[in-house]
Amino acid sequence: xxxxxxxxxxxxxxxxxxxxxxxxxxxxxxxxxxxxxxxxxxxxxxxxxxxxxxxxxxxxxxxxxxxxxxxxxxxxxxxxxxxxxxxxxxxxxxxxxxxxxxxxxxxxxxxxxxxxxxxxxxxxxxxxxxxxxxxxxxxxxxxxxxxxxxxxxxxxxxxxxxxxxxxxxxxxxxxxxxxxxxxxxxxxxxxxxxxxxxxxxxxxxxxxxxxxxxxxxxxxxx
Numbered sequence: 001x002x003x004x005x006x007x008x009x010x011x012x013x014x015x016x017x018x019x020x021x022x023x024x025x026x027x028x029x030x031x032x033x034x035x036x037x038x039x040x041x042x043x044x045x046x047x048x049x050x051x052x053x054x055x056x057x058x059x060x061x062x063x064x065x066x067x068x069x070x071x072x073x074x075x076x077x078x079x080x081x082x083x084x085x086x087x088x089x090x091x092x093x094x095x096x097x098x099x100x101x102x103x104x105x106x107x108x109x110x111x112x113x114x115x116x117x118x119x120x121x122x123x124x125x126x127x128x129x130x131x132x133x134x135x136x137x138x139x140x141x142x143x144x145x146x147x148x149x150x151x152x153x154x155x156x157x158x159x160x161x162x163x164x165x166x167x168x169x170x171x172x173x174x175x176x177x178x179x180x181x182x183x184x185x186x187x188x189x190x191x192x193x194x195x196x197x198x199x200x201x202x203x204x205x206x207x208x209x210x211x212x213x214x215x216x217x218x219x220x221x222x
Contacts, residue, residue, distance in 0.1 A: 046088055049105040049182060051081040061113040063222050073208040078145060079134045082198055083107040096195045098173035104161045104193050105182045106136040111159040114202060115221035119151050124167060130218045132199055137163040137187055138214035154201045157221060162196030165214035172215050
């Protein structure tokens, strides 16, 4: 029976990733690179976002393995693209902060780590299945494209920002939307950001995104 929910990891510096991945300085002009960042005021930065297209690559931490560059693919054309935060033109990651007030883009990477998905949260009842949605808004706008998450050997998850939804009998961790400037029209007016996951399979250095889980607490990660 299918059920629906009720409606800081280590970040590497640019220098660290260059050292780990052996990337020369000249490569920075053509390579997407996630970096840790100091908090900047809105007056000190120009905030933009870029979509990760099929075939793009990013250096990521991988649970149980050494950090390496990972190529992104999407299982279907209707899956929302993953987003990378840019401040003053530089790729950044800003960790999810429960209770914080931020400017975000849905689908934005909040932790550049691929975690192995080991199963469903045991706190969820047997009648609840974890849904994977092609949209970062989960089921809030449409159930179209929903499927049950399968827990295979190569199932991994990347923490991203989603529309706030709870799988448990409480209010899921949330950030307040400081600005609606980065909301697409079909996302409506998202007031609260949730801590979600882009889930998919990792094979031979390629992460194939199959969709989004609206509440990261719905699964167990390794």
